[in-house]
Amino acid sequence: MNIGDVAERAGLPPKTIRYYEDIGLVTPHRGANGYRAFTEQDVHKLAFLARARTLGFTIEDCRALLALYEDESRASSEVKHIAEEHLAQIDEKLAQLQQMRDTLAHLVHACHGDDRPDCPILSDLACKAS
Amino acid sequence: MNIGDVAERAGLPPKTIRYYEDIGLVTPHRGANGYRAFTEQDVHKLAFLARARTLGFTIEDCRALLALYEDESRASSEVKHIAEEHLAQIDEKLAQLQQMRDTLAHLVHACHGDDRPDCPILSDLACKAS
DNA sequence: ATAGGGGTTCCAGTCACTGGAAGGTCAAGG
DNA sequence: CCTTGACCTTCCAGTGACTGGAACCCCTAT
Numbered sequence: 500m501n502i503g504d505v506a507e508r509a510g511l512p513p514k515t516i517r518y519y520e521d522i523g524l525v526t527p528h529r530g531a532n533g534y535r536a537f538t539e540q541d542v543h544k545l546a547f548l549a550r551a552r553t554l555g556f557t558i559e560d561c562r563a564l565l566a567l568y569e570d571e572s573r574a575s576s577e578v579k580h581i582a583e584e585h586l587a588q589i590d591e592k593l594a595q596l597q598q599m600r601d602t603l604a605h606l607v608h609a610c611h612g613d614d615r616p617d618c619p620i621l622s623d624l625a626c627k628a629s
Numbered sequence: 630m631n632i633g634d635v636a637e638r639a640g641l642p643p644k645t646i647r648y649y650e651d652i653g654l655v656t657p658h659r660g661a662n663g664y665r666a667f668t669e670q671d672v673h674k675l676a677f678l679a680r681a682r683t684l685g686f687t688i689e690d691c692r693a694l695l696a697l698y699e700d701e702s703r704a705s706s707e708v709k710h711i712a713e714e715h716l717a718q719i720d721e722k723l724a725q726l727q728q729m730r731d732t733l734a735h736l737v738h739a740c741h742g743d744d745r746p747d748c749p750i751l752s753d754l755a756c757k758a759s
Numbered sequence: 760a761t762a763g764g765g766g767t768t769c770c771a772g773t774c775a776c777t778g779g780a781a782g783g784t785c786a787a788g789g
Numbered sequence: 790c791c792t793t794g795a796c797c798t799t800c801c802a803g804t805g806a807c808t809g810g811a812a813c814c815c816c817t818a819t
Contacts, residue, residue, distance in 0.1 A: 502765090502766075514808060532814085557805080558805075568754070571746060572746060575746060589730045596685075600719045610708065624694065633795095664798080687775090
């Protein structure tokens with residue numbers, strides 16, 4: 500299968516698939532014309548990657564998960580460990596983002612947003628800054 | 630004032646301050662020895678930037694906010710507009726992250742995480758992928 | 760023969776820094 | 790006066806995960 504069809508089926512742009520080959524996540528064979536020739540297994544792997552990426556795993560996480568996926572004798576605890584670490588990072592990021600959101604929402608709410616120059620948002624940025 | 634002291638007072642690493650000069654956010658004068666010589670105003674601007682960045686504004690947002698901050702005849706609506714757009718982006722990101730978190734938490738919960746190889750996390754990655 | 764829609768490589772850019780090397784400057788201590 | 794160490798300078802390269810574009814090749818249909 501050519502890269503375009505694979506891209507459609509795996510839900511990844513061709514550029515990204517080439518990039519994944521560059522960094523060794525997939526290793527499709529080549530046809531006589533130099534085109535990449537993907538197997539069903541390759542497509543499956545790429546779709547696996549696409550799914551893992553939408554869940555926010557880093558490329559290196561993906562590499563590890565893929566290795567575990569292909570290791571029939573893996574321990575599920577290894578997978579769980581990676582996922583838990585990732586979950587903890589997401590939670591941390593969520594908390595930070597929520598904090599930012601609250602502060603910003605408060606400021607936006609306080610700003611009347613008209614033609615006059617006085618603005619609580621700028622005041623906050625300047626005052627908290629000093 | 631030298632860059633080290635400014636860094637401390639503004640809460641930004643020296644490297645970052647040099648970078649901000651590179652991209653034209655601040656333009657400190659230079660002493661006879663070639664060192665950057667920061668004024669109180671520079672420090673204030675840098676602290677303003679630091680605060681805006683912790684609120685997640687992009688550098689380009691910061692540039693615009695700084696320009697508005699220095700424009701005595703600005704309309705607060707302009708500031709509010711930038712902040713509202715940013716808030717909307719944060720909300721979108723929060724929703725995505727929350728969605729990711731829920732899915733991942735569910736999977737982590739479902740995985741027994743022992744020595745056996747069967748793992749709902751990998752199953753999900755593979756199945757949703759097919 | 761040609762036109763189009765694939766495919767290929769390689770280089771550069773994104774964002775906001777950050778690390779490191781190589782070298783100049785300054786203040787304090789011996 | 791010399792040295793030491795902390796500070797400053799510039800410049801180059803790397804981060805993560807792609808993405809855009811140029812220049813070129815290949816395949817199919819008309």
